[in-house]
Amino acid sequence: MFIIDFEASSLRKNSHPIEVAWGCRPDAIASYLLNPNFMAGWTDWNPKSFEFHGITPEQLRQHGHDPRKVAEKMVSDLAGQPVYSDEPHFDIRWKNRLLADSGYDPSLVKILDLNTWLARMARTPSANQSVNDLVCTFECSQKSRHRAAADVFWLLEFVAHVKQNC
DSSP states (O other), X not given: OEEEEEEESOSSTTOOEEEEEEESSTTOEEEEEXXXXXXXXOOOOOHHHHHHXXXXXXXXXXXXXXXXXXXXXXXXXXXXXXXXXXXXXXXXXXXXXXXXXXXXXXXXXXXXXXXXXXXXXXXSTTOOSOHHHHHHHHHTTSOOOOSHHHHHHHHHHHHHHHHHHO
């Protein structure tokens, strides 16, 4: 099971991904800032987004990777694998934009709803806590997040917590 997370330039229709991370274990997370200067049409930016993820356009230009190379790595690592997101509506949109704008068929990487998987786990006969109870218990012990790699790390740790307690 892989978990993926994106940060984006905004929540507007023409937004684009600015950071992506994925991993299958907390010690095996790939994380990339995406430099929009490599991509035609990646000009959207909402300064309010900075308040959420703390990434500046300057950081993207200085430290960001060519999104086409990141898309190539994503397809190599994730095509045909189970990939989950806690916000699939947004992450599918940004995955599709990254892959399509990089010349890949977005259907090569399918993103599934982690919330559905967690709810299924909590309904097993051995489950002794609801998903909400598990989240409350787990979140109290964790630091804040909202960067792609930190989100993936947190979600991988949470999935392990759910598996252990269900």
